[in-house]
Amino acid sequence: KNEVEQSPQNLTAQEGEFITINCSYSVGISALHWLQQHPGGGIVSLFMLSSGKKKHGRLIATINIQEKHSSLHITASHPRDSAVYICAPRGFGNEKLTFGTGTRLTIIP
């Protein structure tokens, strides 16, 4: 079973700060998802990546398959970025995801 660890568990920052959330996992994977969950429950898939780096607006996700590590970065953070961010690796040959317990991000105006 893939053990997934995220850090930090909670993060509070000022508006405009550069944010980094880290994810480590224990077993080789085929891809990794970064998910965002706002208060109220809805979950949105931000990225699915299997190598290198992806960018979408102010969000950047990187993955190092050899080191079993991924990071999510937010540039010029904004209060609307306040949410729980969850990393979810996917194993080989199946569609099941394993989920980290999430990082609760709060951006203060």
Place this chain on the structure above:
Amino acid sequence: DVKVTQSSRYLVKRTGEKVFLECVQDMDHENMFWYRQDPGLGLRLIYFSYDVKMKEKGDIPEGYSVSREKKERFSLILESASTNQTSMYLCASSLSISGGGYTFGSGTRLTVV
């Protein structure tokens, strides 16, 4: 955009009731999933389905069953609801093979009293 729709946003049921949670997706995804989410435990997989009439147990299937009679619909059934099944339930779907298009519903917050 792919849409995954869960029939109820909030639900309150009594202990011992049979509860049906419905999930419908509109993009012909092969895979569908039911999760529950509890504070400190994250998302845990209850059941999943790769195809019509096909189901496989996830990590915590006890006390639940599922039904997938049509490709677009995946139902979660609590045969006899108990208070420890009070939770947020999330449905998701994805494309087969690539695993892309992973899309979640907005969740059903179930309270069993």
